[in-house]
Amino acid sequence: MKPSPALTHRPAMVADLSAVAAFPQNAQELFFAYPKAEWPLSADQLAAAMTERRDSTVVLLDGRVAGFANFYQWHYDDHCALGNLMVAPWARGQGVAHYLVAVMEQLAREHYHAKRMQVSCFNANSAGLLLYPKLGYALSGVVERRDPQGQRVALIQFSKAL
Numbered sequence: 462m463k464p465s466p467a468l469t470h471r472p473a474m475v476a477d478l479s480a481v482a483a484f485p486q487n488a489q490e491l492f493f494a495y496p497k498a499e500w501p502l503s504a505d506q507l508a509a510a511m512t513e514r515r516d517s518t519v520v521l522l523d524g525r526v527a528g529f530a531n532f533y534q535w536h537y538d539d540h541c542a543l544g545n546l547m548v549a550p551w552a553r554g555q556g557v558a559h560y561l562v563a564v565m566e567q568l569a570r571e572h573y574h575a576k577r578m579q580v581s582c583f584n585a586n587s588a589g590l591l592l593y594p595k596l597g598y599a600l601s602g603v604v605e606r607r608d609p610q611g612q613r614v615a616l617i618q619f620s621k622a623l
Contacts, residue, residue: 466522468560473517473529478504481519481529484547492608493586494547510545516568517545520561527552528561532569540577540620541569546589562596570623577620584615593619
């Protein structure tokens, strides 16, 4: 039997950003994780996001950077909103996203005393739409957005009590 992978986490560092920038495999994947970014994702774009966001965190799978996320909203004693969730292509299907969401939930509780976590997922992002309900998130809304080509898309919003 294959041993389970060793997952750990730590705050993201500038030295991690080149690896993270390579996670999105195409413009659509980048749009799902970081709608305001321009394809291809660069370490500079991620560094700019890190200055505007909080708790940028990486997951390490067997010592290698395998996942990244942060908060784009943080409201003390209320909620945090998860953003920029990305998993390296080589690490997908190995529990990285599950682990990372759990880590971010814990950070929301510890750093902001958050009572809820909010996540959003575009309608074409099957992986995200399947992930969040499995982790206890419930549908809380649907809003219209535009993709980079100007097409209407649905942003599915989920929420979970912490």
